[in-house]
Amino acid sequence: MRRAEQVTFGGSALDRAGELRADAEAVHRAKTDPAARGLLFWRGKPLVNIARPAFLVRLGMDHPVLSDTRLPPILLGRESGAPRFAFDISHWTPPDLHTETLGAFTDTSEQCHPLLEDGQVFAELRRVMPWLDARDAELAATGKALLAWHDSHGFCAACGTRSEMTQAGWQRVCPSCKAGHFPRTxxxxxxxxxxxxxxxxxxxxxxxxxxxxxxxxxxxxxxxxxxxxxxxxxxxxxxxxxxxxxxxxxxxxxxxxxxxxxxxxxxxxxxxxxxxxxxxxxxxxxxxxxxxxxxxxxxxxxxxxxxxxxxxxxxxxxxxxx
The missing domain is CATH 3.90.79.10 (Nucleoside Triphosphate Pyrophosphohydrolase)
Structure with missing residues (x-):
């Protein structure tokens, strides 16, 4: 199909920087690169600027909201050579939160963290995906999928011990039996x-x-x-x-x-x-x-x-x- 890669979440040719994942020093350098940016998620919702068309917000790595995350940042890849990381603040509870429709087909709710600017909100990806360009859509899908995997696969499937994140977020390893686990699709x-x-x-x-x-x-x-x-x-x-x-x-x-x-x-x-x-x-x-x-x-x-x-x-x- 000639137009196959025009489908949403695909075709942006993101450089996933796979060669860096096993190199702890290289990942550290990527985090401290002045051009590096963090993409923020809350309960599966990406942080977007809700203006039409919406776009994924890229925060400086020293932004104060990124210091409140409990999971190490995940290396998503590079844009024009600049590293991009996914951060998660799902433990944050917004005021007046209504959980009934979170993650549903009809979830139109938006959550705004007090440390973020007006117009920067967490929005359901299925709602905003038609507005995102190809690169933003791929980054959002990658970050959301990886964070969901870490949330649901925190224990070793072989022995039940809590596993640890490695490979810049692309693997979990069991400290007890040493089994390695990779994101599922x-x-x-x-x-x-x-x-x-x-x-x-x-x-x-x-x-x-x-x-x-x-x-x-x-x-x-x-x-x-x-x-x-x-x-x-x-x-x-x-x-x-x-x-x-x-x-x-x-x-x-x-x-x-x-x-x-x-x-x-x-x-x-x-x-x-x-x-x-x-x-x-x-x-x-x-x-x-x-x-x-x-x-x-x-x-x-x-x-x-x-x-x-x-x-x-x-x-x-x-x-x-x-």
Whole structure:
């Protein structure tokens, strides 16, 4: 797919500075580089300047808010040779915090730390991702995914001892049994399944009213991507799929997936929805999808901008998948 790397969270060609991670002295020099900057996160939310278009805030390494973090900074990479680090202040509790919608699809809340400037807020990444440029989106996704991994993998999977961060945040090592652990990424197949002039869409329970998307599911151990596409579509919607082709991928840090976008040709249109898997499925014609994207459909909302489902559907509508 010619436009594959135009999908959100990919294609910025970030220099990840992998050669520095095992060199403690080099990492220290990177932290003290006058051009180094810190990117701040709170409970998975990146610090952004909320002006339209929003952009990721880069703080000087001596900014006082960075001294309140409890996890060592994580080396994300370099921009034009300048180091970039992720910092986390999730232990901070904003005043009047309402936790009911934090991290949800509909989280529009913003949190502002008293040491930060007006307009600099922590915002849900799924909300602001359409506004970020490619570099900001990749940095935000990388930082969010790594911090979530450290938060959920603090103990050795081999012996249960609390592990320690090494490799500038890209590894955890057990001080007891010496086992090394690395950030995980879970492969997920997301499928643009077509039959004639129509595309297959579905919705999960609990999604906002009117929200439909492409079918998706995790790739299982020992399974090829193509087999996962055929299995997931049949399990969720009862549709058999023939030819399957890979289109594009998208890092999806909610919390740690790699979305593998595929196209597939359905062998029939009859639907048998598994209510355990999804709430509803339906075929949508190209003409109706054009109305959905234009906001003219009476029931169905357009796919979320920034998500690979929106990217694949937009290219299907424009006949630019190849």
């Amino acid at each position: 879970d492969p997920v197949a997301i499928m643009l399944i077509t039959h004639g002039n129509s595309v297959l869409m579905g919705r999960s329970p609990g999604w906002p009213d009117g929200m439909y998307s492409l079918l998706a599911g995790f790739v299982e151990p020992g399974e090829s991507l193509e087999a996962a596409v055929r299995r997931e579509v049949f399990e969720e919607a009862g549709v058999r799929v023939g030819q399957v082709d890979y289109l594009a991928s998208q890092p999806w840090p909610f919390p740690a997936s790699l979305m593998l976008g595929c196209s597939g040709t359905a062998l029939g249109r009859e639907l048998t929805v598994d209510p355990v898997e999804i709430e509803d499925a339906l075929w949508i014609s190209r003409e109706d999808m054009a109305d959905i994207f234009a906001g003219l459909h009476p029931v169905i909302l357009p796919a979320r901008k920034g998500a690979i489902a929106h990217f694949l559907l937009a290219n299907w509508l424009a006949d630019t998948l190849n």
